[in-house]
Amino acid sequence: MTTPAAQTAIIGAGVMGETLLSGLVRSGRRVDRLLVGEKRPERARELEERYGVAVVGNREAAERADTVAVVVKPQDMGELLDEIAPALRPGKLVVSLAAGITTSFIESHVPEGVAVVRVMPNTPALVDEGMAGVSPGSHCSDAQLAEAEALMRSVGRVVRIPERQQDAVTAISGSGPAYIFFVVESMIEAGVHLGLPRATATDLVIQTLVGSGKMLQETGTHPTVLREQVTSPGGTTASALRELEVHKVRAAFLAAMEAARNRSRELAEGS
Ligand SMILES: NC(=O)C1=CN([C@@H]2O[C@H](COP(=O)(O)OP(=O)(O)OC[C@H]3O[C@@H](n4cnc5c(N)ncnc54)[C@H](O)[C@@H]3O)[C@@H](O)[C@H]2O)C=CC1
Numbered sequence: 001m002t003t004p005a006a007q008t009a010i011i012g013a014g015v016m017g018e019t020l021l022s023g024l025v026r027s028g029r030r031v032d033r034l035l036v037g038e039k040r041p042e043r044a045r046e047l048e049e050r051y052g053v054a055v056v057g058n059r060e061a062a063e064r065a066d067t068v069a070v071v072v073k074p075q076d077m078g079e080l081l082d083e084i085a086p087a088l089r090p091g092k093l094v095v096s097l098a099a100g101i102t103t104s105f106i107e108s109h110v111p112e113g114v115a116v117v118r119v120m121p122n123t124p125a126l127v128d129e130g131m132a133g134v135s136p137g138s139h140c141s142d143a144q145l146a147e148a149e150a151l152m153r154s155v156g157r158v159v160r161i162p163e164r165q166q167d168a169v170t171a172i173s174g175s176g177p178a179y180i181f182f183v184v185e186s187m188i189e190a191g192v193h194l195g196l197p198r199a200t201a202t203d204l205v206i207q208t209l210v211g212s213g214k215m216l217q218e219t220g221t222h223p224t225v226l227r228e229q230v231t232s233p234g235g236t237t238a239s240a241l242r243e244l245e246v247h248k249v250r251a252a253f254l255a256a257m258e259a260a261r262n263r264s265r266e267l268a269e270g271s
């Protein structure tokens with residue numbers, strides 16, 4: 001009996017690679033149409049046991065797949081592309097999820113005619129609420145771009161963006177979940193400081209976050225208006241917001257996101 005040809009390979013199955021793999025499986029993708037390449041043997045075994053997916057050598061994964069998602073750290077990308085390049089024939093599609101790595105860098109490491117799409121995903125993809133910015137390389141057909149978008153749509157929403165915006169997108173939605181978790185941590189600690197049991201503070205903060213997120217999404221009302229609705233004249237919220245302004249939280253977000261955007265640019269240069 002011959003094994004059916006795998007259609008999609010995921011090379012680099014750490015946090016983001018597994019997030020994509022699990023989303024594809026949840027969305028009904030047949031496991032025998034998926035392949036994984038992973039350097040760490042213990043991690044490879046874990047994924048085989050958890051998903052029943054075949055973990056094979058990187059070259060074999062690239063050979064057997066039509067679409068190859070590369071999900072290693074930016075610093076490991078050049079070496080990986082050089083390893084799989086001999087298995088990449090024109091017509092195949094390479095989808096990179098790495099921060100900073102440009103489509104022209106990838107195109108310079110793979111044979112001519114191999115299509116490239118750059119994606120910036122985020123970890124809420126683990127619960128099918130991901131946000132991915134997608135940009136085609138220089139010779140990617142509409143069908144190949146649609147294939148990359150379908151891949152990411154299995155774990156959330158997708159927006160098509162010009163590649164020059166990718167570093168900014170990385171600073172917003174790629175790294176963004178970490179800022180939100182940081183705010184959540186800070187609010188829980190503050191709640192504990194105010195005397196609430198940790199479990200109560202955690203419950204209150206998470207539901208407030210989920211409720212506020214739903215309001216933004218479902219009402220379509222501008223965040224400034226929603227904030228004003230909470231801010232009674234001379235009330236508690238106004239007192240709190242004044243402290244956030246005094247502590248320059250708005251400026252801190254701008255500085256933080258500029259730093260993330262700049263770091264993404266540096267990663268493109270291999271540092
Ligand atoms: N974690 C996140 O929130 C996000 C990550 N990304 C991007 O995803 C990529 C991966 O990030 P993480 O999953 O967080 O890192 P990670 O370190 O958890 O995963 C990388 C995986 O690649 C494997 N690997 C390294 N070299 C390999 C090779 N030559 N062949 C096969 N496997 C190899 C490692 O063993 C590891 O399991 C990065 O480029 C990052 O910029 C993008 C958006 C969000």
Ligand SMILES: O=C(O)[C@@H]1CCC=N1
Binds near residue numbers: 175
């Ligand atoms: O921190 C990082 O470099 C990766 C890219 C975006 C989120 N995590």
